[in-house]
Amino acid sequence: MTRGDEVSELLKRLLRVGRWPTKRILLVEDDAIVRVPVFALLAEEGYDVEVAATELEALRAARARPPDLAIEDVNLARGGSGIALCEGLRATLRLERVPFLILTADAKRETDMRRVAAGANDYYLKAEFSLDALLARVRMWIGGSCPDEEPRPSDTRW
Numbered sequence: 528m529t530r531g532d533e534v535s536e537l538l539k540r541l542l543r544v545g546r547w548p549t550k551r552i553l554l555v556e557d558d559a560i561v562r563v564p565v566f567a568l569l570a571e572e573g574y575d576v577e578v579a580a581t582e583l584e585a586l587r588a589a590r591a592r593p594p595d596l597a598i599e600d601v602n603l604a605r606g607g608s609g610i611a612l613c614e615g616l617r618a619t620l621r622l623e624r625v626p627f628l629i630l631t632a633d634a635k636r637e638t639d640m641r642r643v644a645a646g647a648n649d650y651y652l653k654a655e656f657s658l659d660a661l662l663a664r665v666r667m668w669i670g671g672s673c674p675d676e677e678p679r680p681s682d683t684r685w
Contacts, residue, residue, distance in 0.1 A: 550575065550595045550596070550669055550670070550671075551574070551577065551592065551595050552577070552594055552595065552596045552598060553577050553579065553585060553588055553594035553596070553598070553599075554576055554577065554578050554579070554598050555579045555585040555597065555598065555603065555609060555612065556600045557581065557603050557604035557607075558600070561600070561630065562580075564658060565598070568661070569662075569665065572671070577592070577594070580604050581604050581605055581607050582603050582605075582607030582608065582611065582615075585599070585612055586612065586616070590619060590621075590622075593621050593625065594625060595669045596625065596626050596665060596668050596669045597616065597626070597627045598628045598630060599612055599613060599628070599629055599630065599647075600630045600631070601629055601631040601632075601633060609629055609630075609631075610629070610645045611645070613629070613645040613647050614646065617645070626648040626649070627646060627648050627649075628647070628648065628649045628651060628664060628665070628668065629650040630650070630653055631650055631651070631653060632652070632653045649664060649668065
């Protein structure tokens with residue numbers, strides 16, 4: 528699916544939902560097998576989702592329009608790193624409070640420590656992948672897509 532197809536699909540879903548998104552999510556994932564269903568789920572829930580496949584695309588997108596949440600893959604195309612991206616975005620003053628959710632297939636302790644050191648708030652193992660569970664994590668960090676649907680402070684783990 529091309530980026531144009533993804534945008535077209537988003538518009539169709541938004542018309543079905545009957546509202547325009549208010550909370551913005553930056554989805555950084557180079558693998559279409561993961562990116563497309565996550566994008567579709569979040570768009571259907573009413574979130575404004577911007578997709579980036581590389582570290583450079585994500586940096587540009589986040590600096591142009593800061594997200595309310597960033598969901599990033601650990602290993603990105605062209606040797607990019609979600610951990611390095613997290614560090615780079617954390618260094619940007621306007622993005623220091625944005626929650627970062629890292630998607631990874633790597634459950635090693637050393638990788639977990641690198642994620643924490645980079646400033647990631649949470650991570651989700653792809654081996655346990657469930658769209659419902661991912662959506663629950665999104666809601667935990669930023670609430671629903673509407674402004675009055677805020678996260679519950681007791682749900683915030685970091």
